[in-house]
Amino acid sequence: MSRRHSAKYKIDRRVGENIWGRPKSPVNKRNYKPGQHGQNRRSKTSDFGLQLMAKQKLKGYYGDITEKQFLRIYEEANRLKGNTSENLIGLLESRLDAIVYRAKFVPTIFAARQFVNHGHVLVNGRRCNIGSARLKPGDVVQIREKSRNMALVLEALGSAERDIPEYVDVDPKAMTATFVRVPELSDVPYPVQMEPAQVVEFYSS
Template identity: 75%
Template sequence: MTKRIRAKHKLDRRVGENVWGRPKSPINKRDYGPGMHGQRRKGKLSDFGLQLRAKQKLKGHYGEITERQFEKIYNEAVRRRGNTAEHLIGLLESRLDAVVYRAKFTPTIFAARQFVNHGHVKVNGRRVNIPSYRCKPGDVVEIKEKSRNMALVLEALQSPERDIPDYIEVDPKKMTATYLRVPEFAEVPYPCTMEPNLVVEYYAS
């Protein structure tokens, strides 16, 4: 088992929820925390504890985003006029690796990050290998022709595990995905409860 897989499973059990909605998540069998004290009765979390857990879940859902990167995204959301929590979600969902994952070109957000990194993706006809690249409404994301027969891609597209959200239009034959608009929080198909308002409170406190 790789370090990455262990880390994913650890996050699920630490926050007590299936953060990615995967059927292999250990939380499906053991709904208590990791370690020798995991089955002890949980105490009530403080306000800070709730805010921290909300941040861990949201940051973890988007894969290998570092704390520094995540805080940078938050700071940009703060600078924008309007609802900071909505802007935060919009910025996260605009990442190229998130669009590739939502379009079901890869089975996990971790695979999407690696897929982009390895140069398998084009945006508006140009190769982009930066997972954090920000897509704009109307951008067309496509899988390079040489990469379209990869087992990873074919299996992900055929998987019934996830639905493609309304803000992304996918042509499975051409293996293209059009990023139609920046979504609102309510539109994003999170498999567990996300609380971006608590994330905002975490950074604001």
């Protein structure tokens, strides 16, 4: 069960952006920070504050990833060859719950975690209930046959709220999604600007 499901828009208010691009976000009506003095908080943010905000925004976007889990993902990205910020995005987007969300099998990243945890998903024909499971290019994610008529799934697939990115190949009739390749930052359809380079600065400083 999502630990922050009932308060999932708090991060939107905190960073002042609609990070999932959803119409219900409170930022659409009030794009200032929460609290009675929210509109008056106009002080200049320090470099550390900007880096912290970038980290909180990226971590929050992927649902209930804990600080410890997110740090572990960053450390893995830092060990890999190439650009650490691009590696970080690639690792986050390779998670099973992220692919279930990208494929539009569910409406939110929070629902994706819960959907996987409840055993509704197969990976390469085998049941997998671990949202953080890492997928490799070519892996096929499929909704179990018994779960295909769930209202949650049918509504999400029929929604025009989000587009499916090119690195996920979806067959809506078979309810399968193939993870085509590990994406770069420019491939990922974030509704707001994400700054993984600032996240790298945060952890490396």
